[in-house]
Amino acid sequence: MKMLISFLSGLVFGLGLLISGMNDPQKVRGFLDIFGAWQPELIAVMGAAVVVFFVAYRFGLTRKQPVFSDVFHTPVLTQINIRLVMGAVLFGVGWGLVGLCPGPALVDVFSFDASVMWFVAAMLVGNRLAHYFVGPTK
Amino acid sequence: MWDEIAGGLLIGTAAAILWLGIGRISGMTSVLSSVFAWAEAKRRWAYFFLAGLVLAWPFYQVLGYEPVIHITTNQPLLIVAGLLVGFGTYIGNGCTSGHGVCGMGRLSVRSGVATVTFIFAGMITVAVMNFFETSQIVGVQP
Numbered sequence: 001m002k003m004l005i006s007f008l009s010g011l012v013f014g015l016g017l018l019i020s021g022m023n024d025p026q027k028v029r030g031f032l033d034i035f036g037a038w039q040p041e042l043i044a045v046m047g048a049a050v051v052v053f054f055v056a057y058r059f060g061l062t063r064k065q066p067v068f069s070d071v072f073h074t075p076v077l078t079q080i081n082i083r084l085v086m087g088a089v090l091f092g093v094g095w096g097l098v099g100l101c102p103g104p105a106l107v108d109v110f111s112f113d114a115s116v117m118w119f120v121a122a123m124l125v126g127n128r129l130a131h132y133f134v135g136p137t138k
Numbered sequence: 139m140w141d142e143i144a145g146g147l148l149i150g151t152a153a154a155i156l157w158l159g160i161g162r163i164s165g166m167t168s169v170l171s172s173v174f175a176w177a178e179a180k181r182r183w184a185y186f187f188l189a190g191l192v193l194a195w196p197f198y199q200v201l202g203y204e205p206v207i208h209i210t211t212n213q214p215l216l217i218v219a220g221l222l223v224g225f226g227t228y229i230g231n232g233c234t235s236g237h238g239v240c241g242m243g244r245l246s247v248r249s250g251v252a253t254v255t256f257i258f259a260g261m262i263t264v265a266v267m268n269f270f271e272t273s274q275i276v277g278v279q280p
Contacts (some may be wrong), residue, residue: 002159002160002186003186004173004182004185004213004232005155005156005159005160005182005185006156006160006184006186007186007187007189007190007265008155008156008183008190009152009156009159009164009187009190010186010187010188010189010190010191010192010194011152011154011190011194011197012148012151012155012190012195012217013148013149013151013152013153013164013187013190013191013194013235014145014180014190014191014192014194014195014197014198015145015146015148015194015197016144016147016149016150016151016152017145017147017149017194018194018198018203018205019141019144019145019148019151019198020144020145020146020148021142021145022139022145022255023155023205023207024206024207024208025207025208025209025211025247026207026208026209026210029249029264032257032260032261032263032264033261033264033265033268034144034261034264034265035261035265035268036264036265036268038151038195040174041139041142041148042142042267043209044139044142044143044146045142045143045145045146045149045240046146046147046234046238046242047143047245048142048144048146048147048149048150049146049147049149049150049153049239049241050150050238050242050243051150051243052146052147052149052150052151052153052154052243053153053154053157053239053240053243054149054243054244054245055141055154056153056157056158056243057157057240057243057244057263059158060157060158062231063158064218064246065161066159066160066161067158067159067160067173068159069159069160069161070161071161072157072161073161073162074206075163075241075242075244075246077164077231077248078246078247078248079248080247080248080251083229083230083260084230084231084232084251084252085230085251085252085255086226086229086260087226087227087228087229087230087231088226088230088237088251088252088253088255088256089213089226089255089256089259090222090226090229090230090259091222091223091226091227091230091233091256091259092226092256092257092258092259092262092263093219093222093226093258093259093260093262094218094219094220094221094222094223094257094262095219095223095224095234095259095260096259096260096261096262096263096264096267097215097218097219097222097263097267098209098211098215098216098219098220099209100217100219100220100223100227101166101223101227101234101235102166102167102169102223102224102227102234103166103191103233103234103235103237105220105223106166106169106188106191106192107191107192107194108195108198108205108207109192109195110192110193110195111205111207112239112243113193113207113209115209115211115213116207117211117218118213118216118217118220119216119217119219119220119223120220121220122216122217122218122219122220122221123170123220123221123223123224124170124173124220125224126220126222126223126225126226126228127167127170127171127174127224127225127227127228128174128224128242128260129173129221129224129225129254130224130225130228130229131171131228133209134228134229135238137231
C-alpha cells in the first residue's frame with residue numbers, strides 16, 4: 001500500500017507540474033525574469049500548492065499517525081546556517097541558467113529531449129559529488 | 139492563470155497524499171538522493187514516487203494533451219546548471235518541492251529562508267544572463 005500511495009503521489013505531482021507549465025524551462029525563466037519581461041503567473045502554482053499542503057499538514061497534526069504508516073517523518077532540521085544558504089544560492093543559480101529544478105527535470109525525462117537528458121545526468125552527478133565530498137547534514 | 143492554479147492544487151494534493159498516507163515529505167531532492175540508497179528500505183518509497191512522477195508525461199499524453207518544453211541553452215551550460223542544481227539542492231537539503239511547497243506549508247522558517255534565497259539567486263542569474271545577451275558582450279544563449 002505504501003508503494004501504491006507513493007506511486008500515486010508521484011503521478012499526481014507530475015501531472016500538476018505539466019498542467020501548470022512549470023515543466024517548461026522557458027516559462028520558469030520568464031517567471032525569474034523580474035527585471036525584464038516578467039511573467040508572474042507561476043506564483044499561483046506555488047501559492048496554491050502551499051495552501052493545500054498547509055491544510056493537510058495542520059490536519060495531520062490532529063492525527064497520531066499517517067493512514068498507511070506508523071509515524072509522520074517530520075523534518076528535524078531547523079537551523080539556518082551557511083550550508084543552507086550556500087546550497088540555496090548554488091541551486092538558484094543553476095535553476096536560473098536553464099529554468100529546470102529537480103521535479104520538472106525528472107518529469108521531462110519522457111520528452112527524450114537531449115538537453116533534458118544532459119541536465120538530469122549532470123544533476124545526478126552533482127548530487128553524488130555533494131554526497132561524497134560534503135556528506136549528509138548531521 | 140487557471141492552469142497554474144489547477145496545477146498548484148494538484149501538486150499540493152500530491153504532497154498531502156504522501157504526507158497523510160505514509161508520513162513522508164514529497165521533496166524531489168530526497169527522491170534524487172534515495173535513488174542511490176536502494177539498500178535502505180525506509181527510503182524505497184522514493185522509487186515508486188519517482189516512477190509515478192516520470193510516467194506523468196506519457197499519462198498526460200494518454201489523456202489527450204501534449205506537453206511542451208522550450209530549451210535553447212547550449213550543452214556546456216546545461217551541464218554546469220545540472221551540476222549546480224544537483225550539488226546545491228543536496229547541501230541545502232531541498233528544492234522547490236521540499237522547501238518551497240512542503241516547508242513553506244509547514245511554516246518552517248528554515249525553508250522560508252531557503253526558498254527566498256534560491257528564487258532571488260535565480261532572478262539575479264536570469265537578469266545577468268539577459269544583460270550579457272542584450273549588450274552582446276558574450277554570446278550567452280538564454
